Amino acid sequence: MTHAQSLLALTATRCALVTIVVMPIPAPSPDARAVVTGASQNIGEALATELAARGHSLIITARREDLLTKLAARLVDKYRVAVEVRPADLANPTERGQLADELASRPISILCANAGTATFGAVADLDPAGEKAQVQLNVLGVHDLTLAVLPGMVERKAGGILISGSAAGNSPIPYNATYAASKAFANTFSESLRGELRKHGVHVTLLAPGPVRTDLPEGDERSLVEKLVPDFLWISTEHTAQVSLDALERNKMRVVPGLTSKAMSVASGYAPRAIVSPIVGAFYKKLGGG
Numbered sequence: 299m300t301h302a303q304s305l306l307a308l309t310a311t312r313c314a315l316v317t318i319v320v321m322p323i324p325a326p327s328p329d330a331r332a333v334v335t336g337a338s339q340n341i342g343e344a345l346a347t348e349l350a351a352r353g354h355s356l357i358i359t360a361r362r363e364d365l366l367t368k369l370a371a372r373l374v375d376k377y378r379v380a381v382e383v384r385p386a387d388l389a390n391p392t393e394r395g396q397l398a399d400e401l402a403s404r405p406i407s408i409l410c411a412n413a414g415t416a417t418f419g420a421v422a423d424l425d426p427a428g429e430k431a432q433v434q435l436n437v438l439g440v441h442d443l444t445l446a447v448l449p450g451m452v453e454r455k456a457g458g459i460l461i462s463g464s465a466a467g468n469s470p471i472p473y474n475a476t477y478a479a480s481k482a483f484a485n486t487f488s489e490s491l492r493g494e495l496r497k498h499g500v501h502v503t504l505l506a507p508g509p510v511r512t513d514l515p516e517g518d519e520r521s522l523v524e525k526l527v528p529d530f531l532w533i534s535t536e537h538t539a540q541v542s543l544d545a546l547e548r549n550k551m552r553v554v555p556g557l558t559s560k561a562m563s564v565a566s567g568y569a570p571r572a573i574v575s576p577i578v579g580a581f582y583k584k585l586g587g588g
């Protein structure tokens with residue numbers, strides 16, 4: 299072997315070693331699990347399906363066990379991956395803690411912290427218990443589960459965390475205050491964490507979509523939100539899942555599916571909050587039935 303050939307071989311070996319040592323999104327393996335919260339419908343179901351299609355074995359969670367069990371059966375049948383069902387109310391600290399403990403003890407390759415709910419209306423008029431549950435789910439559901447999987451990912455120098463925040467977390471939204479504030483937490487936590495974990499080979503991507511749903515019903519079957527948001531703004535859950543997981547593989551800071559949502563997201567980032575707030579608030583007041 300010439301000197302040049304041995305140098306090339308050494309370089310190739312080093313590259314291979316680097317790939318092995320700092321492999322950011324682990325390839326699917328039989329023992330590892332990708333976790334999806336809020337997997338019983340819409341974006342979470344689509345993320346679970348797309349992960350299974352990419353060969354990842356899963357732990358799927360939400361409250362409705364029947365829907366999770368049906369999804370698991372479909373994914374096992376179609377993609378031949380393992381799918382474990384974990385029904386849990388993530389707004390309940392005990393149930394959330396139990397899931398977090400399990401995740402901390404398992405080789406979790408990917409966490410999609412996706413479960414979230416929204417309320418519309420003036421906080422003073424809304425049920426305080428519902429508002430508090432929303433914070434438990436949207437904020438602590440993301441924070442507790444992320445903290446549970448982080449040590450293992452850092453130790454293995456590999457992992458991916460996809461956090462479902464929202465364009466709603468970019469600016470103040472009267473009549474959607476708890477949701478907007480909880481998503482501001484998710485957005486900022488995700489984008490801050492990413493900066494800390496780059497050197498550890500762990501990817502963190504924020505999914506901050508505009509309106510996303512599986513199918514848009516016709517006419518009277520539409521909810522108030524579906525009636526007020528124009529059709530062209532809705533993005534499919536399948537597309538959202540695909541671009542989100544592609545973005546996570548590339549360790550993109552934020553993914554905003556859809557051109558219109560991207561444009562609105564950029565505009566809301568530059569417009570003064572004092573101007574945006576009353577305009578957006580007037581729209582959300584209608585969603586709260588005001």
Ligand SMILES: NC(=O)c1ccc[n+]([C@@H]2O[C@H](COP(=O)([O-])OP(=O)(O)OC[C@H]3O[C@@H](n4cnc5c(N)ncnc54)[C@H](OP(=O)(O)O)[C@@H]3O)[C@@H](O)[C@H]2O)c1
Binds near residue numbers: 388415464466
């Ligand atoms: N769709 C959009 O237009 C949009 C836009 C921006 C951001 N996002 C964010 O993206 C994420 C997913 O949105 P989505 O539209 O797919 O939501 P979705 O259709 O409302 O589904 C919410 C998911 O979370 C689960 N969930 C709700 N409460 C829970 C609880 N207490 N404990 C555990 N799981 C709970 C639900 O399952 P169970 O009812 O079975 O528990 C369901 O699987 C959310 O964080 C949302 O805020 C969505």
